[in-house]
Amino acid sequence: MPEPDDEGAGQQQQPKAGPALEGLVVGSYCHDVLLRGGRVVGETLGGAAAFVSNVLDAASPPEASFSVVSKVGPDFAYASAPAPARHPPLLCPARPTTSFHARFSDAAASAHAPDRQLRRVHACDPIYPEDLPDRRFAYGLAVGVAGEVLPETLERMIRLCRAVLVDAQALIRAFDAEGDGSGAAVRHVALEGTPYAGLLQRVAFLKASSEEAPYVGVETARRRCCVIVTEGRDGCRLYWDGGEARVAPFPAVQVDPTGAGDSYLAGFAAGLLWGLSATDAALLGNFFGAAAVSQVGVPTFHPKMLQAVKRILEDKAMPRSSPCINGAAFTFQRSIMHDELHASLEEAARLMRDQSPPATENGDGILLAQEPTSPPSGC
Numbered sequence: 183m184p185e186p187d188d189e190g191a192g193q194q195q196q197p198k199a200g201p202a203l204e205g206l207v208v209g210s211y212c213h214d215v216l217l218r219g220g221r222v223v224g225e226t227l228g229g230a231a232a233f234v235s236n237v238l239d240a241a242s243p244p245e246a247s248f249s250v251v252s253k254v255g256p257d258f259a260y261a262s263a264p265a266p267a268r269h270p271p272l273l274c275p276a277r278p279t280t281s282f283h284a285r286f287s288d289a290a291a292s293a294h295a296p297d298r299q300l301r302r303v304h305a306c307d308p309i310y311p312e313d314l315p316d317r318r319f320a321y322g323l324a325v326g327v328a329g330e331v332l333p334e335t336l337e338r339m340i341r342l343c344r345a346v347l348v349d350a351q352a353l354i355r356a357f358d359a360e361g362d363g364s365g366a367a368v369r370h371v372a373l374e375g376t377p378y379a380g381l382l383q384r385v386a387f388l389k390a391s392s393e394e395a396p397y398v399g400v401e402t403a404r405r406r407c408c409v410i411v412t413e414g415r416d417g418c419r420l421y422w423d424g425g426e427a428r429v430a431p432f433p434a435v436q437v438d439p440t441g442a443g444d445s446y447l448a449g450f451a452a453g454l455l456w457g458l459s460a461t462d463a464a465l466l467g468n469f470f471g472a473a474a475v476s477q478v479g480v481p482t483f484h485p486k487m488l489q490a491v492k493r494i495l496e497d498k499a500m501p502r503s504s505p506c507i508n509g510a511a512f513t514f515q516r517s518i519m520h521d522e523l524h525a526s527l528e529e530a531a532r533l534m535r536d537q538s539p540p541a542t543e544n545g546d547g548i549l550l551a552q553e554p555t556s557p558p559s560g561c
């Protein structure tokens with residue numbers, strides 16, 4: 183696992199030490215407009231920073247903390263929402279808040295939402311290296327959605343953080359302005375051809391959806407860092423140099439796929455913070471990804487469900503001093519308690535489902551409710 187990378191830092195001032203288990207989340211909050219069949223059916227707080235902060239605040243170990251570096255314009259409409267209120271963004275007075283239109287077809291029903299057509303309508307300023315706090319962190323999450331995490335910013339994150347986890351959408355998105363005022367269509371470019379490719383060797387985990395995976399080049403990337411491919415309702419797979427694992431999902435009735443990948447990555451990071459191996463931590467990723475799709479926008483978690491999850495993690499996780507996110511090296515393989523952990527979390531997931539009203543198509547609902555998925559047999 184990479185140490186905070188001091189490459190080239192010799193001639194620069196060394197960053198100060200930070201709290202033992204402090205994380206750094208880098209990516210901007212945004213405005214999301216959800217359209218179904220051309221009709222606006224939802225306007226919500228968005229941006230990976232919102233979904234990630236939501237899960238880390240809910241599921242991190244008590245001794246962990248994190249800072250968020252995010253940028254918004256004076257038009258930001260969600261300053262009082264829990265995540266931005268707890269982790270205030272930087273204000274860019276001369277720029278609009280980043281905003282996306284997520285268009286779904288009338289018949290949208292897929293967990294991967296391949297028919298989710300994204301358009302970036304506004305983009306706030308990028309996040310520059312100098313915007314990052316000058317201190318060391320146990321881990322960093324590079325979670326840009328609109329290209330705001332620049333290569334030089336990711337490079338500085340690598341120097342500041344003991345381990346960096348990256349969402350591929352921060353690296354491989356391109357934006358094709360249509361010129362008709364409807365914003366820029368979001369498409370993907372091959373990671374190998376971007377300025378980020380050379381940084382992969384110094385990243386600990388790279389997460390990509392199955393739609394993004396072909397642009398990442400899993401077989402090449404896995405030789406540089408652990409690659410996680412999320413597969414919607416089918417869970418996820420981990421690929422590292424020397425092994426791979428499939429991790430079963432949790433049942434969910436999908437009403438809005440937005441933020442599933444973001445919530446997954448935050449749940450995964452929280453699992454590492456609890457001392458779980460990467461394959462076991464992926465269960466927590468699947469758990470919070472499933473929670474995210476069960477609600478429109480940034481999900482709220484029932485306190486009883488969170489209590490159950492924390493009891494499980496306190497009971498099953500390794501002592502936090504174990505070599506994981508703040509140790510010498512990551513453990514990738516599933517542990518002997520993997521299946522038991524899945525079963526316990528599934529019990530907690532039932533609490534969440536019992537507490538939230540069934541998803542229905544009621545005009546305000548984003549997408550058709552889906553039958554809860556029954557997880558396939560273990561890996």
Ligand SMILES: Nc1ncnc2c1ncn2[C@@H]1O[C@H](COP(=O)(O)OP(=O)(O)O)[C@@H](O)[C@H]1O
Pocket residue numbers: 293294295390391392411412413414415416417418431432433434435436439440441442443444446467468469470471472475555
């Ligand atoms: N319909 C669903 N049912 C259960 N879990 C889901 C569903 N959709 C997503 N998830 C969970 O969220 C994770 C991320 O979702 P995915 O759609 O693959 O990512 P992204 O949002 O980046 O496209 C999945 O690996 C899975 O664990």
Ligand SMILES: O=P([O-])([O-])O[C@@H]1[C@@H](O)[C@H](O)[C@@H](O)[C@H](O)[C@@H]1O
Pocket residue numbers: 212213214227228229230231233282300327351439440441442443444445
């Ligand atoms: O759904 P997901 O891929 O995990 O992440 C989403 C981004 O892809 C999207 O650009 C943004 O507008 C949403 O708020 C959310 O962050």
